[in-house]
């Protein structure tokens with residue numbers, strides 16, 4: 001019997017989790033991505049200090065799909081025809097699906113600021129963070145000014161990583177947040193807590209003055225103030241990919257609307273997963289939601305193929321773990337906010353567990369990769385902390401912020 005075909009666009013958290021949950025025996029699955037590798041974005045900030053290497057944050061999609069018995073196509077999806085459930089890769093390859101899963105992730109929001117693409121480093125991929133790492137290394141030798149734009153989770157994690165490695169080097173650090181506090185979507189105590197660290201390490205925090213323009217050597221603010229910058233890092237947050245609207249899956253500058261089963265509101269055999277999806281009650285753009293959505297969609301495709309009714313997606317409430325280099329970590333949940341260096345171990349444990357779950361290679365190869373990641377975590381994270389006894393004694397407490 002012919003297996004139903006499933007085409008998954010995007011091999012990030014949602015797309016890979018979906019593909020891994022579908023059995024090759026029952027479905028002919030094709031995963032398409034412009035990148036060769038899955039990238040673990042929540043830990044890419046660690047590339048800035050060098051505590052992680054690019055290979056530790058990547059999984060080869062070709063190898064992963066081969067292990068699952070699926071097909072991987074590397075290419076840029078240039079259009080999606082929802083009525084036909086057909087996608088075009090590059091200028092001439094076409095793929096038609098019985099079930100189409102769109103898991104394109106998000107683009108970088110630039111808020112119309114001039115010069116973002118040309119004069120600042122993006123913070124959304126392994127390659128971009130590795131480029132920042134190299135620039136930081138050369139600046140730290142002779143001194144220079146680093147400006148991080150965006151004081152949300154990504155900007156604060158980037159700052160923490162720069163402080164981990166370069167806080168005793170001649171770098172002048174500035175973080176700019178358009179709103180009135182750092183981490184504006186977290187409880188106020190968390191922003192204040194990070195601002196206290198910034199004060200201690202002489203980081204210049206600029207709030208309530210959005211960036212208007214970036215040039216090769218300056219960052220210009222709405223007030224007219226100009227800051228000199230040798231390295232400008234842009235962490236603008238997620239924006240809907242243009243392909244969603246171009247394909248008729250969303251209105252211009254919007255995410256794709258989905259039913260509670262994650263089927264597209266207008267096309268029941270097209271599922272939208274991860275950042276690209278907008279539920280009626282929107283949820284945050286987080287990796288753990290993307291993973292759960294990918295698995296839920298795989299289950300719903302199996303139900304539809306078996307003549308059953310799809311089930312609704314129930315978002316799980318997980319806390320956010322914010323790393324601030326080796327200086328601090330913060331756990332933010334609905335009920336409580338905790339801070340303390342030991343919480344960094346929780347973030348590392350989540351990273352190790354999710355990478356191991358997504359890696360379907362034969363157990364011996366997979367075990368080697370897991371051991372490699374643990375060895376690196378011990379050498380780069382654990383030993384440096386344990387060998388500085390005085391700092392360790394000050395830092396090992398976890399305290400409640402709220």
Ligand SMILES: Cc1cc2nc3c(=O)[nH]c(=O)nc-3n(C[C@H](O)[C@H](O)[C@H](O)COP(=O)(O)OP(=O)(O)OC[C@H]3O[C@@H](n4cnc5c(N)ncnc54)[C@H](O)[C@@H]3O)c2cc1C
Nearest residue numbers: 010012013014033034041042077105274275285286287290
């Ligand atoms: C710096 C940073 C820190 C973060 N920290 C956290 C955190 O601590 N905790 C947390 O839960 N979440 C965090 N997130 C958010 C999390 O990474 C996203 O929510 C998650 O990656 C979304 O998964 P996804 O599968 O929807 O998209 P992605 O993981 O972005 O995957 C999308 C995939 O689609 C591919 N693609 C896109 N367009 C095309 C096209 N036209 N053709 C072919 N392929 C295409 C991309 O190459 C990519 O592989 C962070 C994100 C960033 C950038």
